[in-house]
Structures are given as structure tokens and as C-alpha cells.
Amino acid sequence: MRVTAILSRVLGLLLLAPLVMAAGPRPRFELVPLGVSGGELEGDSSSFLLRRPGDRTSAVMIDAGSPVSGIMRWKGVDSGRCSSKIRVDTVLATLDHTRAIVLTHAHLDHILGLSLMSPLVLEKAFKGVTTPVYANRPTVDTIMSSLFTGQLWSDFTRIPSEKTPTYRLNVLAEGAPARIGAFVFEPVRLAHPVASSGFFISTEDGATYLHLGDTGPTGAVWDRARPILAAGRLRAVSIECSFPAHRATLAVKSGHLTPPLLVFELAKLAGLGALRQPDPELFSMADARDLVPRLAPRLAGVRILVTHIKILGRDKLVRELEMLRRAGLSLEILEQAAPVLF
Ligand SMILES: [Zn+2]
Numbered sequence: 001m002r003v004t005a006i007l008s009r010v011l012g013l014l015l016l017a018p019l020v021m022a023a024g025p026r027p028r029f030e031l032v033p034l035g036v037s038g039g040e041l042e043g044d045s046s047s048f049l050l051r052r053p054g055d056r057t058s059a060v061m062i063d064a065g066s067p068v069s070g071i072m073r074w075k076g077v078d079s080g081r082c083s084s085k086i087r088v089d090t091v092l093a094t095l096d097h098t099r100a101i102v103l104t105h106a107h108l109d110h111i112l113g114l115s116l117m118s119p120l121v122l123e124k125a126f127k128g129v130t131t132p133v134y135a136n137r138p139t140v141d142t143i144m145s146s147l148f149t150g151q152l153w154s155d156f157t158r159i160p161s162e163k164t165p166t167y168r169l170n171v172l173a174e175g176a177p178a179r180i181g182a183f184v185f186e187p188v189r190l191a192h193p194v195a196s197s198g199f200f201i202s203t204e205d206g207a208t209y210l211h212l213g214d215t216g217p218t219g220a221v222w223d224r225a226r227p228i229l230a231a232g233r234l235r236a237v238s239i240e241c242s243f244p245a246h247r248a249t250l251a252v253k254s255g256h257l258t259p260p261l262l263v264f265e266l267a268k269l270a271g272l273g274a275l276r277q278p279d280p281e282l283f284s285m286a287d288a289r290d291l292v293p294r295l296a297p298r299l300a301g302v303r304i305l306v307t308h309i310k311i312l313g314r315d316k317l318v319r320e321l322e323m324l325r326r327a328g329l330s331l332e333i334l335e336q337a338a339p340v341l342f
């Protein structure tokens with residue numbers, strides 16, 4: 001392993017430390033990252049299970065990049081050593097407890113597993129249980145017109161029968177919160193080349209988790225989040241950070257964030273007065289570091305969970321996040337199969 005890679009790993013572990021040490025109000029959410037990479041790492045693409053702490057029988061899956069690999073890693077099933085029966089039983093047990101699947105957007109690193117795991121989800125349909133899938137309208141349309149077509153993949157919204165199919169797709173519309181599993185999901189549109197949603201996910205006592213899908217610099221979501229932050233109800237925000245700082249132009253063009261752009265988004269959440277979106281090329285790590293002391297106190301108590309780091313440039317990006325952390329911003333990098341309570 002190269003020295004930089006070892007250093008990056010150590011910094012990554014330091015960033016993980018708050019996962020273990022954090023204390024606060026009684027947790028209302030348990031987030032199990034089944035896949036966290038920004039697309040290229042096999043078996044680690046965006047997928048999460050969300051459930052109430054202590055509730056082992058009801059979960060909602062958010063995105064389905066490579067959930068099967070994630071479930072096996074989470075459950076400690078070694079695909080090289082365990083029999084196929086143990087592997088299949090382990091995955092089926094988790095899918096049995098997955099009440100619904102919610103998708104942020106239609107990019108493959110977020111939906112590929114919806115197709116690849118469908119022969120396993122099909123088992124539930126044979127037992128009379130259809131798994132509902134929720135997403136914004138363009139995502140539902142893309143899945144039906146491009147994925148479940150019979151060419152790329154069979155139409156599992158009709159298999160094994162029209163009456164009890166494997167999946168039933170539902171539109172989750174902005175401004176229309178929907179009860180899904182133990183939570184209420186309220187979608188909000190982000191900035192990405194395709195329609196990408198973030199979700200305000202709340203419990204009946206108002207505790208809220210904001211799960212963002214892929215996004216570049218955006219706005220409406222922060223306007224909606226600020227009152228929840230002010231009311232002390234915002235428990236955590238998971239937010240993407242795909243590229244290191246020197247790839248800012250590429251990041252913005254492809255609808256993604258870098259560490260400095262991530263800080264600028266958090267400044268919008270913190271409500272730091274009138275902020276004009278900076279030129280991504282000119283807004284440096286030093287500029288971002290200067291903002292941190294102003295915004296960090298306003299976000300005290302909110303877990304900032306970073307995800308979707310692309311494997312190329314990961315070491316540099318992790319070092320940049322560590323710089324921001326040293327400046328006072330509490331950031332945590334989500335790791336596959338490492339659950340987080342908040
Ligand atoms: Zn995307």
C-alpha cells in the first residue's frame with residue numbers, strides 16, 4: 001500500500017471517530033450504509049437501509065446501487081467461503097424486512113440493484129407481498145421506458161403476475177409527503193443532470209433526517225431545512241461529495257460537489273446571510289476553511305454524513321475533509337456496512 005493511501009486510511013478512520021463517540025438525544029434513526037461509493041467501486045454503490053433503532057423487522061431501502069453486496073458485507077457473510085444457501089438466506093431475510101424502496105434518481109449507480117436483485121425480491125411476490133418502489137416522476141418514467149423494457153431487463157412490475165408483481169412503482173411528488181414504512185418522506189428537487197431528489201424523512205415526534213441524492217450547488221432544499229434546523233429537529237444530513245477541490249468545474253458540470261462546495265452548501269443551511277454562489281474555480285479550500293468558524297456553531301448537534309466519494313481522487317478528498325474538520329466542522333464519512341444512529 002502506498003504511503004499516501006495509508007495516510008488517507010488513517011485520516012478516514014479519524015473522521016469515523018465521531019460515529020463511535022457521538023452522544024445526544026435518544027436516537028430516532030438507524031442508517032445502515034449498504035453502498036457509499038460514487039459509482040466505480042464494484043459492490044459499493046449507493047444504497048442505504050433506514051429503520052427505527054431496535055426495529056429489526058421494518059426497514060426502508062433508499063437507493064439500490066448494489067444492495068445485495070452491501071447486505072452480505074453488513075451481515076458478515078463472506079461470499080468466498082459461505083455456501084450459496086447461507087448467502088441467499090441472509091439476503092432474503094433482509095429483503096423480507098424491507099417494506100419499501102425509495103429512489104433518489106435514475107442513474108445506474110443508484111438503481112442497478114433494483115434490476116439485479118429482482119429475482120430475489122420476486123420470492124416475496126410468490127408469498128403474496130409486492131414491494132413498493134417510490135421515486136420522482138422522471139425516475140419512474142426512466143425505469144419503465146429504459147430498464148424494465150424486456151430488452152435491458154424483464155418488467156418486474158408484471159412478474160410474476162399483474163395482480164401481485166415483484167415491484168409496484170409509485171410517484172413521490174414534491175409537496176406531497178408520503179408515509180413509507182415507519183417514516184414520512186417529503187421529497188425536494190436537487191441540482192443534477194437528471195431529476196434527483198433529496199428527502200426530508202421524519203418520525204411522528206418531528207425528528208428529521210435529510211437524505212440528499214446526487215447534487216451540485218442547490219438552494220430550495222436549504223430553504224426548507226433551515227426552519228427544521230432552527231427548531232432543533234434536524235438530526236442528520238447525508239450529503240454527497242464526489243470530487244476533490246481541484247475538480248470543481250467537472251463537479252458542477254456533472255451535478256456534484258467538492259469539499260469547498262460542500263462547505264458552501266452547509267453555509268446556506270446555516271443561514272449565513274446573503275450568500276452569492278461563488279465561481280467554483282475561485283472558491284478554494286482556504287475560502288472554505290475561512291467560512292467554517294462562522295457556520296459550524298450553527299450546525300452543532302447535526303450529524304453531517306458524507307457519501308458518494310468517487311474512488312479516483314478519494315485520498316486527496318479525504319485529506320481535504322480532514323482539513324475542514326480540523327477547522328472545526330464536524331464531518332463523518334459513511335462507510336459501507338457501518339451503521340449510524342442519530
Ligand atoms: Zn447521479
Ligand SMILES: [Zn+2]
Nearest residue numbers: 038107109214
Ligand atoms: Zn451517483
